Amino acid sequence: MNIITIENIKKVYKIGTQEIFALRDVSLNIDENEYVAIMGPSGSGKSTLMNMLGCLDTPSYGRYEFKGVNVSKMTDNELARIRNKEIGFVFQTFNLLSRSDSLHNVELPLIYAGLSSGERKERARKALESVGLGDRIHHKPNELSGGQRQRVAIARALVTKPAIILADEPTGNLDSKTGEEIMALFNEIHSQGNTVIVVTHEEYIAKHAKRVIRIKDGLIESDAINEERIIPLAESKLNSI
Amino acid sequence: MLTFLYELKEGLIIALNSIRANKIRTFLTTLGIVIGVTSVVLMSTAIKGIDGAFQRGISSMGSDVLYVDRWAWFSNVEWWKMRKRSNITMAEYEKFKNAVKLPAAIAPTIWSNETIKVGEKSVENVFISGSTSDFQYTTNFNYSQGRFYNDIESRSSRYVAVLGFEVANNLFPRGDGLGKYIKVSGIEYKVIGILAEQGSFMLGNFNPDKRVYVPIGTVFKHFVNTNFRSITIEVKAHNTGMVQDTKIEAIGAMRKVRGLSYSDEDDFSINQQEGLTQSYDSTVGVIQIAGLFITGLSLFVGAIGIMNIMFVSVKERTKEIGIRKAIGAKRRTILMQFLLESSIICLIGGLLGLLIAVLMSMLINQWLPTSVQYDAFIIAVTISLLTGIIAGFAPAFQAAKLDPVEALRYE
Numbered sequence: 170m171n172i173i174t175i176e177n178i179k180k181v182y183k184i185g186t187q188e189i190f191a192l193r194d195v196s197l198n199i200d201e202n203e204y205v206a207i208m209g210p211s212g213s214g215k216s217t218l219m220n221m222l223g224c225l226d227t228p229s230y231g232r233y234e235f236k237g238v239n240v241s242k243m244t245d246n247e248l249a250r251i252r253n254k255e256i257g258f259v260f261q262t263f264n265l266l267s268r269s270d271s272l273h274n275v276e277l278p279l280i281y282a283g284l285s286s287g288e289r290k291e292r293a294r295k296a297l298e299s300v301g302l303g304d305r306i307h308h309k310p311n312e313l314s315g316g317q318r319q320r321v322a323i324a325r326a327l328v329t330k331p332a333i334i335l336a337d338e339p340t341g342n343l344d345s346k347t348g349e350e351i352m353a354l355f356n357e358i359h360s361q362g363n364t365v366i367v368v369t370h371e372e373y374i375a376k377h378a379k380r381v382i383r384i385k386d387g388l389i390e391s392d393a394i395n396e397e398r399i400i401p402l403a404e405s406k407l408n409s410i
Numbered sequence: 411m412l413t414f415l416y417e418l419k420e421g422l423i424i425a426l427n428s429i430r431a432n433k434i435r436t437f438l439t440t441l442g443i444v445i446g447v448t449s450v451v452l453m454s455t456a457i458k459g460i461d462g463a464f465q466r467g468i469s470s471m472g473s474d475v476l477y478v479d480r481w482a483w484f485s486n487v488e489w490w491k492m493r494k495r496s497n498i499t500m501a502e503y504e505k506f507k508n509a510v511k512l513p514a515a516i517a518p519t520i521w522s523n524e525t526i527k528v529g530e531k532s533v534e535n536v537f538i539s540g541s542t543s544d545f546q547y548t549t550n551f552n553y554s555q556g557r558f559y560n561d562i563e564s565r566s567s568r569y570v571a572v573l574g575f576e577v578a579n580n581l582f583p584r585g586d587g588l589g590k591y592i593k594v595s596g597i598e599y600k601v602i603g604i605l606a607e608q609g610s611f612m613l614g615n616f617n618p619d620k621r622v623y624v625p626i627g628t629v630f631k632h633f634v635n636t637n638f639r640s641i642t643i644e645v646k647a648h649n650t651g652m653v654q655d656t657k658i659e660a661i662g663a664m665r666k667v668r669g670l671s672y673s674d675e676d677d678f679s680i681n682q683q684e685g686l687t688q689s690y691d692s693t694v695g696v697i698q699i700a701g702l703f704i705t706g707l708s709l710f711v712g713a714i715g716i717m718n719i720m721f722v723s724v725k726e727r728t729k730e731i732g733i734r735k736a737i738g739a740k741r742r743t744i745l746m747q748f749l750l751e752s753s754i755i756c757l758i759g760g761l762l763g764l765l766i767a768v769l770m771s772m773l774i775n776q777w778l779p780t781s782v783q784y785d786a787f788i789i790a791v792t793i794s795l796l797t798g799i800i801a802g803f804a805p806a807f808q809a810a811k812l813d814p815v816e817a818l819r820y821e
């Protein structure tokens with residue numbers, strides 16, 4: 170089933186009288202349970218595209234359908250609802266609330282979804298356990314390593330059981346070994362039936378995905394199945410033990 | 411609906427955490443609110459206290475008593491005109507008394523400021539009030555001991571005295587004054603009566619508690635030259651409904667006594683407690699306006715401070731707002747979060763102000779019976795919450811409409 174359909178999307182930033190096209194003309198389909206890597210040089214428009222797919226931003230021109238519903242014209246509140254229920258976002262800089270512990274960070278989307286405290290805690294705890302942080306529930310972000318912080322962020326993205334997981338350079342602030350562990354986690358998440366889109370500019374990260382989209386100057390340069398996909402699931406399990 | 415409650419709870423937790431993280435800043439910001447609430451609570455309780463005292467005091471004067479006087483107490487008669495008026499004399503009082511029919515009682519009064527001695531003890535600045543035995547019928551005094559002087563004692567100017575509550579307490583702390591003697595400029599007066607407390611301290615020199623009552627003849631004989639000082643004729647109407655008629659009759663009688671012709675102006679004044687009430691009301695009005703002004707000003711300054719600090723808070727937490735929006739916080743969620751924070755800051759200020767007001771009113775209580783009523787609590791809470799919401803709205807709105815992408819990019 171088609172989750173994301175975008176047609177002739179453009180994004181323009183106006184700085185004074187100058188117009189900067191972050192995205193020139195992008196069309197794209199993403200199906201359920203796909204595993205996509207978006208690659209491209211710095212400034213090519215990857216984050217802009219991700220933010221749009223994640224309903225954080227709206228296109229200047231073009232059409233965006235999420236699960237068959239047109240979101241390009243939605244109000245702020247409707248977009249907030251979609252972000253909350255359908256989208257799990259993972260950022261390069263983790264973006265956790267520094268004053269809250271892991272449990273509360275993961276619980277947060279469920280507060281906005283209107284779940285009761287008991288159910289929230291239960292689900293947040295499970296999500297943290299699933300990313301291997303069952304013993305770090307009451308640690309605050311500054312008491313965790315970078316890899317652990319990103320795991321908390323991933324747990325927060327998973328906890329609402331969203332239709333799609335978006336990750337913008339999730340390994341960008343991590344060393345390569347920790348980066349591999351995080352990618353192993355995404356592999357696992359994908360193998361459980363989730364749809365995953367990862368932005369990266371490192372080839373070895375992109376190799377995990379089934380499909381690689383390359384962007385340059387706000388245009389799609391290539392969109393192809395990844396022939397040489399590696400599935401390090403078994404090793405990663407071994408590594409983390 | 412449930413979502414709203416969960417968001418409210420989350421908002422409260424965030425607000426309290428943020429306040430805890432910025433204790434000193436929060437405290438300093440609340441000062442304006444503290445002062446505002448303190449002044450409004452103190453003002454309202456003080457006015458209540460003054461009001462109660464005044465009403466109690468004024469009731470001892472009676473609203474049905476007229477005071478025929480050379481001077482107007484509260485009026486726009488020019489000072490120089492009143493200076494030219496002649497004194498009201500005892501002879502005029504006698505003529506006046508025979509000329510009127512309506513009053514229930516009529517009594518001439520004169521006062522003098524004297525020092526009173528009992529043995530070694532002396533009390534200065536006591537108002538010695540001279541009158542006739544009819545005086546007891548123009549007032550509403552209660553007696554704790556003894557009686558007022560009678561007609562015979564009055565006519566023959568006996569050296570007898572009735573003491574006001576406070577004077578009696580000062581001279582005879584053990585309450586054994588009745589039958590003893592007090593000495594006023596070398597002459598001994600026998601105490602034949604002691605008044606119960608009238609509680610009219612608002613009236614100053616009018617306060618019966620601070621007075622001593624003696625037959626008018628002794629005052630003329632020893633303290634006041636008849637030609638030098640005017641007497642005041644107290645005229646009591648039968649009831650409040652008849653005050654106006656009694657007054658008209660009194661004016662006519664007095665004009666006749668004075669031999670005024672048709673075109674002459676009154677060369678005397680008829681005073682009433684009402685005048686006192688009016689001047690009291692206008693005084694309290696001024697206090698109220700001043701209080702409102704102070705309150706309004708400090709609340710305004712306080713509100714600006716809160717607004718300022720909330721803008722800072724929004725700026726500092728731009729990233730946090732971005733994160734919350736990215737995971738599904740709606741505009742109203744963010745709006746509520748910041749409104750809650752500003753309201754709680756103001757509420758803290760309001761409760762602090764209330765506490766200070768309660769402590770200060772305990773101090774004031776030493777000389778003016780006041781007490782902070784429970785409605786002051788409601789006033790304090792309402793005012794501070796309102797200020798919080800009004801002051802917090804602009805910053806909260808700014809936070810609510812932040813663009814999530816921009817907010818996330820903010821460092």
Ligand SMILES: Nc1ncnc2c1ncn2[C@@H]1O[C@H](COP(=O)(O)OP(=O)(O)OP(=O)(O)O)[C@@H](O)[C@H]1O
Nearest residue numbers: 182184189190191210211212213214215216217218
């Ligand atoms: N808010 C903005 N205002 C103006 N220009 C912007 C804004 N956001 C992005 N751009 C421009 O849009 C283009 C694409 O930016 P984007 O962040 O999508 O790049 P990216 O591919 O994610 O790069 P990187 O790999 O460095 O993260 C850049 O040229 C950038 O300068």
Ligand SMILES: [Mg+2]
Nearest residue numbers: 215216217337
């Ligand atoms: Mg980027």
